[in-house]
Amino acid sequence: xxxxxxxxxxxxxxxxxxxxxxxxxxxxxxxxxxxxxxxxxxxxxxxxxxxxxxxxxxxxxxxxxxxxxxxxxxxxxxxxxxxxxxxxxxxxxxxxxxxxxxxxxxxxxxxxxxxxxxxxxxxxxxxxxxxxxxxxxxxxxxxxxxxxxxxxxxxxxxxxxxxxxxxxxxxxxxxxxxxxxxxxxxxxxxxxxxxxxxxxxxxxxxxxxxxxxxxxxxxxxxxxxxxxxxxxxxxxxxxxxxxxxxxxxxxxxxxxxxxxxxxxxxxxxxxxxxxxxxxxxxxxxxxxxxxxxxxxxxxxxxxxxxxxxxxxxxxxxxxxxxxxxxxxxxxxxxxxxxxxxxxxxxxxxxxxxxxxxxxxxxxxxxxxxxxxxxxxxxxxxxxxxxxxxxxxxxxxxxxxxxxxxxxxxxxxxxxxxxxxxxxxxxxxxxxxxxxxxxxxxxxxxxxxxxxxxxxxxxxxxxxxxxxxxxxxxxxxxxxxxxxxxxxxxxxxxxxxxxxxxxxxxxxxxxxxxxxxxxxxxxxx
Amino acid sequence: xxxxxxxxxxxxxxxxxxxxxxxxxxxxxxxxxxxxxxxxxxxxxxxxxxxxxxxxxxxxxxxxxxxxxxxxxxxxxxxxxxxxxxxxxxxxxxxxxxxxxxxxxxxxxxxxxxxxxxxxxxxxxxxxxxxxxxxxxxxxxxxxxxxxxxxxxxxxxxxxxxxxxxxxxxxxxxxxxxxxxxxxxxxxxxxxxxxxxxxxxxxxxxxxxxxxxxxxxxxxxxxxxxxxxxxxxxxxxxxxxxxxxxxxxxxxxxxxxxxxxxxxxxxxxxxxxxxxxxxxxxxxxxxxxxxxxxxxxxxxxxxxxxxxxxxxxxxxxxxx
Ligand SMILES: Nc1ncnc2c1ncn2[C@@H]1O[C@H](COP(=O)(O)OP(=O)(O)OP(=O)(O)O)[C@@H](O)[C@H]1O
Ligand SMILES: [Mg+2]
Numbered sequence: 001x002x003x004x005x006x007x008x009x010x011x012x013x014x015x016x017x018x019x020x021x022x023x024x025x026x027x028x029x030x031x032x033x034x035x036x037x038x039x040x041x042x043x044x045x046x047x048x049x050x051x052x053x054x055x056x057x058x059x060x061x062x063x064x065x066x067x068x069x070x071x072x073x074x075x076x077x078x079x080x081x082x083x084x085x086x087x088x089x090x091x092x093x094x095x096x097x098x099x100x101x102x103x104x105x106x107x108x109x110x111x112x113x114x115x116x117x118x119x120x121x122x123x124x125x126x127x128x129x130x131x132x133x134x135x136x137x138x139x140x141x142x143x144x145x146x147x148x149x150x151x152x153x154x155x156x157x158x159x160x161x162x163x164x165x166x167x168x169x170x171x172x173x174x175x176x177x178x179x180x181x182x183x184x185x186x187x188x189x190x191x192x193x194x195x196x197x198x199x200x201x202x203x204x205x206x207x208x209x210x211x212x213x214x215x216x217x218x219x220x221x222x223x224x225x226x227x228x229x230x231x232x233x234x235x236x237x238x239x240x241x242x243x244x245x246x247x248x249x250x251x252x253x254x255x256x257x258x259x260x261x262x263x264x265x266x267x268x269x270x271x272x273x274x275x276x277x278x279x280x281x282x283x284x285x286x287x288x289x290x291x292x293x294x295x296x297x298x299x300x301x302x303x304x305x306x307x308x309x310x311x312x313x314x315x316x317x318x319x320x321x322x323x324x325x326x327x328x329x330x331x332x333x334x335x336x337x338x339x340x341x342x343x344x345x346x347x348x349x350x351x352x353x354x355x356x357x358x359x360x361x362x363x364x365x366x367x368x369x370x371x372x373x374x375x376x377x378x379x380x381x382x383x384x385x386x387x388x389x390x391x392x393x394x395x396x397x398x399x400x401x402x403x404x405x406x407x408x409x410x411x412x413x414x415x416x417x418x419x420x421x422x423x424x425x426x427x428x429x430x431x432x433x434x435x436x437x438x439x440x441x442x443x444x445x446x447x448x449x450x451x452x453x454x455x456x457x458x459x460x461x462x463x464x465x466x467x468x469x470x471x472x473x474x475x476x477x478x479x480x481x482x483x484x485x486x487x488x489x490x491x492x493x494x495x496x497x498x499x500x501x502x503x504x505x506x507x508x509x510x511x512x513x514x515x516x517x518x519x520x521x522x523x524x
Numbered sequence: 525x526x527x528x529x530x531x532x533x534x535x536x537x538x539x540x541x542x543x544x545x546x547x548x549x550x551x552x553x554x555x556x557x558x559x560x561x562x563x564x565x566x567x568x569x570x571x572x573x574x575x576x577x578x579x580x581x582x583x584x585x586x587x588x589x590x591x592x593x594x595x596x597x598x599x600x601x602x603x604x605x606x607x608x609x610x611x612x613x614x615x616x617x618x619x620x621x622x623x624x625x626x627x628x629x630x631x632x633x634x635x636x637x638x639x640x641x642x643x644x645x646x647x648x649x650x651x652x653x654x655x656x657x658x659x660x661x662x663x664x665x666x667x668x669x670x671x672x673x674x675x676x677x678x679x680x681x682x683x684x685x686x687x688x689x690x691x692x693x694x695x696x697x698x699x700x701x702x703x704x705x706x707x708x709x710x711x712x713x714x715x716x717x718x719x720x721x722x723x724x725x726x727x728x729x730x731x732x733x734x735x736x737x738x739x740x741x742x743x744x745x746x747x748x749x750x751x752x753x754x755x756x757x758x759x760x761x762x763x764x765x766x767x768x769x770x771x772x773x774x775x776x777x778x779x780x781x782x783x784x785x786x787x788x789x790x791x792x793x794x795x796x797x798x799x800x801x802x803x804x805x806x807x808x809x810x811x812x813x814x815x816x817x818x819x820x821x822x823x824x825x826x827x828x829x830x831x832x833x834x835x836x837x838x839x840x841x842x843x844x
Binding site: 114255323325344345346348349352355357364365366367368373377378380381384387388389431460 | 713719722730
């Protein structure tokens, strides 16, 4: 190896000799058919350490975690847990040895209640094997309170929850058992700062009790806030591992990308917003909205309008109602000034609207179908003639969009399930770009996408806006909204509580609005 | 989509090899298995189940099931049989109208199956269980529980017509397999059926009408029942309200042995063809082998379970 950081790696190895690691991986390798997922991962985690694991999309983080919990078997390499050889054959083995994992893609049972999901591994039962529902609900309540999920009822089916809440339920479930090592694969990708803060409090608490935590994230600021040590994977190899105090933001980026990243897009991007209103809502109210007057807003041609707000403020519900994925309760939707009472997503799409959903696994992708089929799912008429699919055209379109979005994939005919999380996200985006809509609703568009690809996607979205595409963007990442948008509206408790023009953007102002509504609500 | 079809081809190849092994086994262990006469015999026996199983493949691919095909077969047959025995028509007129009647009856029943389950969001298991009774009752009602026979002799002759030792009715079934294969693997329609079987919500949010595709799948299954009914009448020269009992289970078995997943979204009609052949070869071979009908039934049951186990196992390997 001749990369610039091999000296650092060496130093780190020397330092590691003095610690007794709880988890120790040496030269772990794994390939899936022709794809090399892990090409020599070496990693060592000390007891009570919070260990950051970072790398580009497809670098191999999730694969490594699947190996650690026994879902995937490595081709070669040695793993030791508390000094003993560790070769889990199934997730059961991992749990028995004190290793808990929260996966990047959720594994909740949608039709069971939140409480049942949390207790699924050890339901409290009486002598006759009947579930003690009361105990279960009380236990689940306190587990949720501990991570600050006060606003959901434990008897709700998981189906009812948005992805941020699902993520927190997953975490609560993992915390039910005492473990020695807790692995969190991109737990913050869907969380707003409020939930992230709570999660970090919990992690700090675990650390003080001697539990080791492996934490995966694409947000470097989070890595610097919470981690003791950070390891970088690049193309399946460990390229860098150091105590957090001995590294810097730039150094990590360079290690991940293998080169200097281009400067982020200029923050004073020129707004391309026109005067023409392409979409407006008047007293628009969706089924869950508690306010009679609903929401009113105008979206202009070429404009990028952001919607900020805390988890549960009603952002996703609003987008779903605009797209008629759920029928709105009342109010008017105008498209180019004309009433547009869509009854189904089909009609919304015919009116030139696209909607990228937040939950790629449940609503976005068909995992066991080819990437190309997913990319063209919403634009089949443009890759077919008299109902016959032109697979050449379809593959060409996939390759084109794949290149635009820096998709890392084996080929258009591989299943979507073979992609890494961030790359799956890009396919969902590609599906809507392929359709060429005039209005695009984006819900967490870059969830799980790495820093480099994010910059590319922002630039792409900008270019589309310049050509007249109007976008409504919901994101829990304020920096994302602030880089991308011409205007930001802040939602709280299903109401728009503030609006900021680009010149006035600041995290502080946005958060003030977001929490303001919250406090008013709490005061009732 | 080379990769996807490649995987499917491999899956089908496995089933094909199983079929070949069976054929080799019976050829070596029994005297009469590989005679031209017996082969055309097997092909004739397979035909009806194969036609029904093609339709069943469409339904199972979208995650549904159709329990009513056996009863629908009887209903289609008695309606068509009634038309066929109207004395004033010429043979051509009679057969043409009877075919339309069989198709129309099948399409109507299939449409109802699909529409009722899609519109009210009911499991197709329940709706088609209802249709199973409705169609059987209707068949008995229409005929007053009597059997219809004495069809035109030329119609009956067509049922036992051979081309180079292959029954014409089997060739019709093969042509239907080819059409179904084309529709499922080359068209937007087929693509969306697979999509619905895998992730309905993603397909809906991509702007497609779930209702249309679900109703279409059941309607296609109904149309195929109509065709199967005509073939049945041509071969056996009767139309009785009590035919086809349990046929739905054989059709489902062919689809499942052919590697189509009962939860939808995965499988091919080529697999279904092979599955129907395996059932037919087993039934015929085991008789020649000297096993009783009872033993035969038990072995078919074992094969169904084995097929599903193998499929589960294969799925796990490809998923890793
Ligand atoms: N089941 C599979 N079959 C084929 N290839 C796979 C499979 N699972 C993962 N891969 C490939 O292995 C590589 C590593 O994927 P992995 O999911 O570990 O990435 P990651 O680091 O978690 O990325 P992300 O940040 O996007 O979540 C990718 O190139 C991916 O396409
Ligand atoms: Mg991942």
